[in-house]
Amino acid sequence: MKKLWGGRFTGSAEEWVDEFGASIGFDQELAKQDIEGSVAHATMLATCGIITEAEANEIIQGLKKLEQQAEQGELDYSAKLEDIHLNLEHHLTELIGPTGGKLHTARSRNDQVATDMHLYLKEQVSEIIELITDFQTALVDQAEQNIETLMPGYTHLQRAQPISFAHHLMAYFWMLDRDKQRFIDSLKRINLSPLGAGALAGTTFPIDRHMTAELLGFAGIYENSLDAVSDRDFILEFLSDSSILMMHLSRLCEEIILWTSQEFQFIELSDAFTTGSSIMPQKKNPDMAELIRGKTGRVYGSLMGLLTVLKGLPLAYNKDMQEDKEGMFDTVKTVRGSLKIFAGMIRTMKVKKEIMEGSVKNDFSNATELADYLASKGVPFREAHEIVGKLVLTCIEKGCYLADLPLDAYKGMNMLFEEDIYDALNTYNAVERRKSAGGTGFSQVQVQIEKAKTLL
Numbered sequence: 160m161k162k163l164w165g166g167r168f169t170g171s172a173e174e175w176v177d178e179f180g181a182s183i184g185f186d187q188e189l190a191k192q193d194i195e196g197s198v199a200h201a202t203m204l205a206t207c208g209i210i211t212e213a214e215a216n217e218i219i220q221g222l223k224k225l226e227q228q229a230e231q232g233e234l235d236y237s238a239k240l241e242d243i244h245l246n247l248e249h250h251l252t253e254l255i256g257p258t259g260g261k262l263h264t265a266r267s268r269n270d271q272v273a274t275d276m277h278l279y280l281k282e283q284v285s286e287i288i289e290l291i292t293d294f295q296t297a298l299v300d301q302a303e304q305n306i307e308t309l310m311p312g313y314t315h316l317q318r319a320q321p322i323s324f325a326h327h328l329m330a331y332f333w334m335l336d337r338d339k340q341r342f343i344d345s346l347k348r349i350n351l352s353p354l355g356a357g358a359l360a361g362t363t364f365p366i367d368r369h370m371t372a373e374l375l376g377f378a379g380i381y382e383n384s385l386d387a388v389s390d391r392d393f394i395l396e397f398l399s400d401s402s403i404l405m406m407h408l409s410r411l412c413e414e415i416i417l418w419t420s421q422e423f424q425f426i427e428l429s430d431a432f433t434t435g436s437s438i439m440p441q442k443k444n445p446d447m448a449e450l451i452r453g454k455t456g457r458v459y460g461s462l463m464g465l466l467t468v469l470k471g472l473p474l475a476y477n478k479d480m481q482e483d484k485e486g487m488f489d490t491v492k493t494v495r496g497s498l499k500i501f502a503g504m505i506r507t508m509k510v511k512k513e514i515m516e517g518s519v520k521n522d523f524s525n526a527t528e529l530a531d532y533l534a535s536k537g538v539p540f541r542e543a544h545e546i547v548g549k550l551v552l553t554c555i556e557k558g559c560y561l562a563d564l565p566l567d568a569y570k571g572m573n574m575l576f577e578e579d580i581y582d583a584l585n586t587y588n589a590v591e592r593r594k595s596a597g598g599t600g601f602s603q604v605q606v607q608i609e610k611a612k613t614l615l
Contacts, residue, residue: 174238181238182481188488189243190229192278194222196271196354197247199374201262209364210261218262221255222247243275244268265364266357269388269476273353276487278375280349280397283491284342290498291339291404292615295332297505299611302328306604309586310425310515311524320527321519321586322599324510329607331411336614338404345400348393352377356387359475389475391465391483398462401490405455408497412452415504419445424514429507432500447504451497458493461486519586523551525561528583536575546572 198219205215225247228234240246245268252259302325312322352375355361355368361384368380381387418425428445436442468482519525526547533543550572554560562584569576582588594600597607 178238181240182242182484183236183238183240183246185485185488186243186272186275187236187246189272189275189279189484190234190247191226192275192282193243193247193271194226194229195278196274196371196375197262198222199371200266200354202374203367203371204261204264206370207365207367209264209366214258214261217255217258218251221251221259224254225250242268242272244271265355265362265366267359267388269358270353270356270384273356273388273390274375276394276484277349277351277353277377280393280487281346281376283495284346284349284397287491287494287498288339288342290495290502291335291342294498294502294505295335295339295611296615297502298328298332298335299608299615301325301505301508301510302332302604303608305510305512306601306608307587308510308512308515309519309590311519311522312599318519318522318524321524321590323590323601323604324512324515325604325608326599328505329604329611331407332607332611334407335404336611338400338407341400341403342397345393345396347378348396350376350378351393352380353387353390354380356381356384359385359388385475389472391469391480394483394487395462395465395469398458398465398486398490401458401494402455402462404494405451405458405497408501409452409455411501412448415448415508416445416452419443423518425511425518427509427511428504429509431507432504447500451500454493454497458490461490516586521560523554523561525584525586525589526551528589529561529580532580532583533573533575538573538575 201210201215201218201222204210205212210218225234228250234246234250236243236246237249240249248259248263251262305324305328308324309321310324310327311318312320312327352368352372354371354375355366372378372380381390415426415428417423419428428443428448430443432445432447433443434446436444464486465483468479472479529547529550530540530543533546534540538546550561550564550569553568554564562581566576566578566580569580590599591601594603597603
């Protein structure tokens with residue numbers, strides 16, 4: 160098979176060398192975008208008088224036929240033709256004859272591939288934003304059902320203070336909202352057209368770059384042709400945004416894995432998102448949460464891989480940049496799958512309210528209430544902290560909890576303690592009273608949920 164760039168060469172590479180250098184094994188995923196860009200380019204060439212209207216129509220009809228074949232999986236791709244661009248040009252020329260060769264006028268594969276990836280990421284990021292919104296909706300729905308469900312709040316993975324389970328879930332809503340805003344903002348950089356930059360220096364043909372940008376739905380063009388073909392910042396930004404998103408998902412995965420364990424038993428996941436053991440019949444493993452936690456590393460790897468590829472590259476295009484695609488494709492697949500799984504996992508999980516609430520009654524997570532109680536009566540907080548620490552030690556020695564101590568024991572530490580101390584120690588009251596903005600108090604959690612609904 161004759162290479163479309165082979166005029167200057169007298170020899171040819173061995174098959175295994177062609178295969179090593181080819182990207183068609185993965186960049187065929189850009190077929191739709193490549194054809195879309197080519198239709199816009201052909202339309203512009205005709206409008207600018209570079210090819211005739213008849214030639215443009217013939218090319219566009221041929222491209223639409225190839226698009227149908229690609230969608231139906233009927234196109235054969237060859238490693239000898241290296242990439243999706245040359246494969247489609249070859250098929251177009253076979254389909255409509257020599258006119259197909261005019262499509263590449265005033266264009267290089269360098270600006271062509273960059274255009275494809277901008278189109279691809281614009282579509283994918285928009286869909287990821289929708290998936291994040293769906294996941295946020297699942298969190299809000301679950302939170303609304305658990306505003307007064309109590310659970311231990313943790314620091315250092317040690318019980319700290321009782322909180323609303325809805326408050327805990329809503330923390331992830333706000334993380335996801337920042338993720339969504341990052342993706343939305345990234346569209347400003349993705350939504351630019353490199354088409355018409357040529358190999359690196361533009362072209363002598365009287366093209367209209369603004370026209371192709373408008374036809375493809377881009378907000379503008381790259382102002383510098385060297386930058387247009389060299390820039391992969393928009394992919395790096397996507398991988399960075401995805402890494403932060405996956406980090407957030409991984410943190411929630413870790414908590415879900417803990418919460419489903421026999422030691423916690425706070426929640427139970429649907430059978431649809433768990434698996435069993437081949438040897439232990441009692442097992443119900445949170446495999447989907449574990450997989451998402453593990454796949455986070457893939458996304459980090461793609462980001463670090465592309466940063467490393469680009470760090471020493473001179474302008475403009477270099478073959479190294481072929482390594483920009485596989486990590487991008489893999490990250491899109493990983494992020495989309497993880498978000499879909501999570502939305503379903505959260506919607507269908509069963510919250511074991513009694514176990515959760517029982518866990519905050521048999522611990523010292525209400526100790527801060529005692530310190531606040533004394534501080535509200537004028538005792539310096541540091542002094543109050545020390546008094547409560549001694550009361551906790553007394554309980555540990557006696558094998559009881561703070562609510563079990565008689566009032567005399569409290570007055571023995573400080574005469575400001577009164578009978579109402581037991582109301583302060585009540586876990587429900589302790590959570591309800593935390594009404595500072597953004598706090599876990601039930602009324603504040605309801606405020607969060609209403610704000611979230613407005614955003615959604």
